[in-house]
Amino acid sequence: MFAGILINKDETGYRATLEQIDPAQLPEGDVTVAVEWSTLNYKDGLAITGQGPVVRRFPMAPGIDFAGTVSESRHPGWRAGDKVILNGWGVGETHWGGLAQQARVRGEWLTPLPAALTARQAMAIGTAGYTAMLCVLALERHGLKPGGGEILVTGAGGGVGGVAIALLAKLGYTVVASTGRPEEAAYLKNLGASAIIERAELSAPGKPLGKERWAGVVDTVGSHTLANACATTRYQGAVAACGLAQGMDFPASVAPFILRGITLYGIDSVMAPPPARLEAWERLARDLDPAKLAAMTREIALGEAIATAAQLLQGKVRGRVVVDVNR
Numbered sequence: 001m002f003a004g005i006l007i008n009k010d011e012t013g014y015r016a017t018l019e020q021i022d023p024a025q026l027p028e029g030d031v032t033v034a035v036e037w038s039t040l041n042y043k044d045g046l047a048i049t050g051q052g053p054v055v056r057r058f059p060m061a062p063g064i065d066f067a068g069t070v071s072e073s074r075h076p077g078w079r080a081g082d083k084v085i086l087n088g089w090g091v092g093e094t095h096w097g098g099l100a101q102q103a104r105v106r107g108e109w110l111t112p113l114p115a116a117l118t119a120r121q122a123m124a125i126g127t128a129g130y131t132a133m134l135c136v137l138a139l140e141r142h143g144l145k146p147g148g149g150e151i152l153v154t155g156a157g158g159g160v161g162g163v164a165i166a167l168l169a170k171l172g173y174t175v176v177a178s179t180g181r182p183e184e185a186a187y188l189k190n191l192g193a194s195a196i197i198e199r200a201e202l203s204a205p206g207k208p209l210g211k212e213r214w215a216g217v218v219d220t221v222g223s224h225t226l227a228n229a230c231a232t233t234r235y236q237g238a239v240a241a242c243g244l245a246q247g248m249d250f251p252a253s254v255a256p257f258i259l260r261g262i263t264l265y266g267i268d269s270v271m272a273p274p275p276a277r278l279e280a281w282e283r284l285a286r287d288l289d290p291a292k293l294a295a296m297t298r299e300i301a302l303g304e305a306i307a308t309a310a311q312l313l314q315g316k317v318r319g320r321v322v323v324d325v326n327r
């Protein structure tokens with residue numbers, strides 16, 4: 001038997017509980033992994049609380065990420081003992097996930113753990129950090145360069161936001177952090193933000209165009225914030241949109257696109273193809289300062305994940321959470 005969180009939905013309601021699970025219940029897959037670390041992302045918060053329709057099958061082991069060691073493999077790419085990470089592919093949504101001591105998945109979903117990272121660091125990064133890197137890569141491919149103007153990061157106090165700030169600052173960009181938690185200014189400056197702006201400056205309905213300010217944007221919140229970020233992006237600048245913490249709507253106009261030639265990049269981590277994942281993880285191993293990652297990370301035990309998931313959706317969790325599934 002192994003410990004894991006299971007989500008059930010039946011006539012008595014929707015609930016997540018820590019349970020002892022029989023390995024015979026593990027889903028189909030050609031690689032079994034002894035999970036060492038997992039994490040909590042926004043989507044895990046939605047899954048565990050039932051506040052968003054993330055879980056598609058019941059019972060479900062949540063957890064869109066895990067890091068651990070292969071214990072059995074029938075896949076030609078993996079052998080017992082290999083260190084692996086998993087992000088997305090519907091794991092924790094339609095296929096049992098990482099908030100458990102064992103996982104069984106398809107070998108093609110796994111990524112090798114970069115040699116420079118421990119399993120715990122990989123989960124401190126998690127899908128949140130890997131998505132932040134995908135955003136940074138999109139801005140780089142657009143042609144943005146350090147010294148070329150300010151980069152706005154929204155939802156800065158959260159996981160994606162924190163990793164985006166640390167990455168961009170280390171690469172030499174000037175980063176402006178938008179947060180609803182101004183009391184976290186010292187934390188955000190320590191990660192590398194040069195300036196802080198109040199979330200409210202961007203989150204209310206705005207004009208089709210505003211004063212040009214941002215060379216680039218990493219937006220984790222969507223809705224009016226994304227619309228206003230586009231409206232204040234400089235001529236031929238770029239916005240990478242990855243999140244919906246404020247809302248899934250996009251109440252914008254075409255003005256920034258047709259009058260300022262800005263580009264909006266959509267960022268998806270879940271189904272990103274393996275080469276994009278490898279590039280992102282290699283860059284994370286190289287460009288993310290381990291001290292900054294440690295400064296934004298809190299560790300919890302598996303049994304604490306259920307309560308912490310609710311706090312995360314309430315915007316009460318700062319930065320990243322790693323889950324020790326064996327504690």
Ligand code: NDP
Binds near residue numbers: 156160180244268270
């Ligand atoms: P977190 O909960 O860690 O961070 C979200 C942050 O958004 C909060 O900390 C808060 O920052 C801000 N926020 C919360 N509510 C609101 C609101 N109503 N209006 C404006 N800002 C708000 O989540 P993650 O960092 O893990 O994820 C961020 C977003 O990115 C989520 O929407 C998630 O679903 C999405 N995501 C998308 C991925 C993809 O593949 N496209 C992958 C990973 C995440 P502050 O307090 O500083 O204002």
